[in-house]
Amino acid sequence: IVAPLDDHYLGNHLLVIVNPKSGVGKSREIFQRKIVPILNMADVDYDLHITCMQNDARNLMRTSNIYKWGRGVVVLGGDGLMFEVINGLMERSDWQRAFEYLTLAVIPGGSGNGMAKSISFETNEPYNPDPILISALNIVGGNRCPMDLVRVETLTQVVYSFLSIGWGFIADIDIESERIRMLGSPRFTIWSIARLIGLRSYPARLSYSKINDLETETRMNNYARCTSGDFQEVSDDEPGSIEFGLDPLQEFATRERVESFSSIISKHTAFMSVNDAPSFSSIPDVIEGSEVWVRGPLSKLPPLSDPVPSDWVVVEDEFVMIHASYLSHISEDVIIAPESKLNDGVIWLLVIKNGISRTTFLQFLLGLSSGNHLAVPNVEMIPVRAFRLEPLSQGSHLVVDGELLKHSPVQAEIMPGITNVYAR
Ligand code: ADP
Ligand code: MG
Numbered sequence: 001i002v003a004p005l006d007d008h009y010l011g012n013h014l015l016v017i018v019n020p021k022s023g024v025g026k027s028r029e030i031f032q033r034k035i036v037p038i039l040n041m042a043d044v045d046y047d048l049h050i051t052c053m054q055n056d057a058r059n060l061m062r063t064s065n066i067y068k069w070g071r072g073v074v075v076l077g078g079d080g081l082m083f084e085v086i087n088g089l090m091e092r093s094d095w096q097r098a099f100e101y102l103t104l105a106v107i108p109g110g111s112g113n114g115m116a117k118s119i120s121f122e123t124n125e126p127y128n129p130d131p132i133l134i135s136a137l138n139i140v141g142g143n144r145c146p147m148d149l150v151r152v153e154t155l156t157q158v159v160y161s162f163l164s165i166g167w168g169f170i171a172d173i174d175i176e177s178e179r180i181r182m183l184g185s186p187r188f189t190i191w192s193i194a195r196l197i198g199l200r201s202y203p204a205r206l207s208y209s210k211i212n213d214l215e216t217e218t219r220m221n222n223y224a225r226c227t228s229g230d231f232q233e234v235s236d237d238e239p240g241s242i243e244f245g246l247d248p249l250q251e252f253a254t255r256e257r258v259e260s261f262s263s264i265i266s267k268h269t270a271f272m273s274v275n276d277a278p279s280f281s282s283i284p285d286v287i288e289g290s291e292v293w294v295r296g297p298l299s300k301l302p303p304l305s306d307p308v309p310s311d312w313v314v315v316e317d318e319f320v321m322i323h324a325s326y327l328s329h330i331s332e333d334v335i336i337a338p339e340s341k342l343n344d345g346v347i348w349l350l351v352i353k354n355g356i357s358r359t360t361f362l363q364f365l366l367g368l369s370s371g372n373h374l375a376v377p378n379v380e381m382i383p384v385r386a387f388r389l390e391p392l393s394q395g396s397h398l399v400v401d402g403e404l405l406k407h408s409p410v411q412a413e414i415m416p417g418i419t420n421v422y423a424r
Helices: 028-043 055-063 079-090 096-099 113-121 131-143 169-183 186-199 280-286 358-367
Strands: 013-018 044-048 071-077 104-108 144-154 158-159 166-168 202-210 225-226 261-265 271-273 293-294 313-327 329-331 347-353 380-391 398-400 403-405 412-420
Touching: 013 028, 028 071, 071 079, 079 104, 079 113, 079 158, 079 358, 096 412, 104 113, 104 131, 113 131, 131 403, 131 412, 166 169, 166 280, 169 186, 169 313, 169 398, 186 358, 225 412, 261 313, 261 347, 347 412, 398 412
Parallel strands: 013 044, 013 071, 071 104, 104 412
Antiparallel strands: 144 158, 144 412, 166 313, 166 398, 202 313, 202 380, 261 271, 261 293, 313 347, 347 380, 380 412, 398 403
């Protein structure tokens, strides 16, 4: 039994997770020297967790009583550490309540600090010369802002992403330049030049639900919130699936697919697993009169094995790169989607097709540090709610928030404002 949502309070207790291996390995020192004094001055109590290996933060988020950290969870590291925190939280049966309760924050200590930079950019804070100070002040300032996440599904896994999905050129650089890691940060430049000389393109089918009018389109509430009356039909023929209608989502889909459906959480205390229930058909009785939450972020998309919705745009071509991002920056010095906001409910799809000359592509690369890349010919930026990418050959890499996934068809959909972060 966990605290009901109504009891949400902004306690004073903070969890700080430090990755001692992030960036140049200075995170512990940064914490002691720069963060502790600020937390003390602001009278914030904290617990400190220093990670000892990969997935340590993920396990911590999955298994801890996170409700004791009313002040939030801060990662001192890079985007990889934040990815662990988000995915660990998503693996909880009470993930929805956990995201509503917690406020997340990042203090940039990694080599990839896209999220910290994006927050500063959006709030017009001077990131330089002291990004650590700026991020720490956001935390003690306590201004909570909603932020979008993206559900990413491949043939073999589902992950939740806050930064980007890359395939083609930038993803390849990211992964292949690991081979020359010892060169430090010039490795990206060096490898980009190498790849530019032998510029590759890959055949793929790209499908997306285009946003025609960013201003007037209503924002969808991406997760299903329903009352027992919404259940139209409950079937136990198909374990793991349940059908219901949802008014707010009607225009998008009347039949929802619920993946890995295993529990229902009422607004009060009930948290029951379907496996414990006598049958699916007893669920509406159990939840009678109370608001329920269906576990496992609902996907509004058809399964990867089914065709995309008929109103989607479908393009089959050869692509130099496809890069989807939902924050402005994918690293401190790459502003890939200048118009992107933390909570705009948009996946910004950057597409470059085969046929771009090397000189034009170089112009694109050079423009990435200022945002001028979007003025380069052959570079398309398409705001979408969801997309599907089906590579028609091997050879490239699929990278989500800097993590390499198994190469696969992939589909992604925005979950608007599902998490909260500190930003001024
Ligand atoms: P960077 O931006 O420098 O890559 P991150 O904090 O993003 O730094 O971490 C990089 C990777 O290190 C992440 O995939 C994370 O899971 C992993 N990691 C976290 N803690 C540790 C640890 N104690 N030892 C080794 N790897 C770790
Ligand atoms: Mg966004």
